[in-house]
Amino acid sequence: xxxxxxxxxxxxxxxxxxxxxxxxxxxxxxxxxxxxxxxxxxxxxxxxxxxxxxxxxxxxxxxxxxxxxxxxxxxxxxxxxxxxxxxxxxxxxxxxxxxxxxxxxxxxxxxxxxxxxxxxxxxxxxxxxxxxxxxxxxxxxxxxxxxxxxxxxxxxxxxxxxxxxxxxxxxxxxxxxxxxxxxxxxxxxxxxxxxxxxxxxxxxxxxxxxxxxxxxxxxxxxxxxxxxxxxxxxxxxxxxxxxxxxxxxxxxxxxxxxxxxxxxxxxxxxxxxxxxxxx
Numbered sequence: 001x002x003x004x005x006x007x008x009x010x011x012x013x014x015x016x017x018x019x020x021x022x023x024x025x026x027x028x029x030x031x032x033x034x035x036x037x038x039x040x041x042x043x044x045x046x047x048x049x050x051x052x053x054x055x056x057x058x059x060x061x062x063x064x065x066x067x068x069x070x071x072x073x074x075x076x077x078x079x080x081x082x083x084x085x086x087x088x089x090x091x092x093x094x095x096x097x098x099x100x101x102x103x104x105x106x107x108x109x110x111x112x113x114x115x116x117x118x119x120x121x122x123x124x125x126x127x128x129x130x131x132x133x134x135x136x137x138x139x140x141x142x143x144x145x146x147x148x149x150x151x152x153x154x155x156x157x158x159x160x161x162x163x164x165x166x167x168x169x170x171x172x173x174x175x176x177x178x179x180x181x182x183x184x185x186x187x188x189x190x191x192x193x194x195x196x197x198x199x200x201x202x203x204x205x206x207x208x209x210x211x212x213x214x215x216x217x218x219x220x221x222x223x224x225x226x227x228x229x230x231x232x233x234x235x236x237x238x239x240x241x242x243x244x245x246x247x248x249x250x251x252x253x254x255x256x257x258x259x260x261x262x263x264x265x266x267x268x269x270x271x272x273x274x275x276x277x278x279x
Contacts, residue, residue, distance in 0.1 A: 033278050038255060040271035043067020056080055070096035085109025099124040113137045129153045133160070142167055156180040169194065183207035196220040210234030223247050237262035251275045 034049045049062040056079060063073035073094045080087045087107040094100050101124050107117045118132045135148030142165035150158040162175040170192045178184040189202030196219060203213040216229040224245040231239045240260045247253035256270040 034275065036273060036275040038271045038273040040269045072096060224253065233262065
């Protein structure tokens with residue numbers, strides 16, 4: 001993964017603490033379903049998804065079945081209340097061998113711009129990790145700043161800060177996590193969209209000072225989309241991904257994906273897809 005695992009964990013709980021401060025569009029109950037299939041050199045893959053939205057909640061069940069018949073399914077439930085200042089997010093993934101991974105998140109607004117959050121992760125090996133934290137969010141001239149203390153099972157106490165700003169169509173995010181031993185992980189990124197294309201770039205500085213950087217561009221085409229992503233690691237090795245989707249306008253089309261790994265080896269996959277949605 002591009003993100004350092006420690007940083008990803010503390011960032012995840014910090015961001016969930018702000019979810020209930022975002023604006024939700026309440027709606028009456030409605031259900032949507034989607035089915036899809038893609039055939040590649042590795043065989044045929046099928047997927048299904050059902051999403052139920054109600055006032056103050058959203059539930060989604062999805063599954064993917066590979067060419068060998070092995071299936072992975074995910075249940076994702078979210079609920080929120082502006083009035084009570086609460087937010088919950090429970091996600092359970094069941095793998096083909098029957099093992100499961102679950103993530104349970106709870107957030108409570110404790111005051112004006114103040115939140116407490118807990119995140120419990122149970123891995124496929126049955127081990128459970130818990131992160132808890134208290135955060136404050138303040139508005140700035142160009143965005144907002146988040147700061148807080150996080151207590152983790154394995155990394156001890158972590159001081160977290162995140163600054164988000166928007167200027168001249170560019171969204172910039174600078175965040176850092178400082179650990180008990182004085183080491184820290186920082187992440188800086190910029191992103192912008194315009195004329196059917198979105199681009200982003202950033203760099204992560206790990207606790208040992210090593211840096212990983214990336215650049216990514218997503219572009220909508222007349223009948224599909226393309227994606228190009230390049231990552232440079234601390235040891236100067238690189239990894240690139242190029243994807244293209246060409247649709248026929250009826251839920252069918254062609255997809256291709258080319259990956260050049262850190263060892264210089266290139267792999268290309270192509271296939272046909274079909275997607276249907278209701279209602």
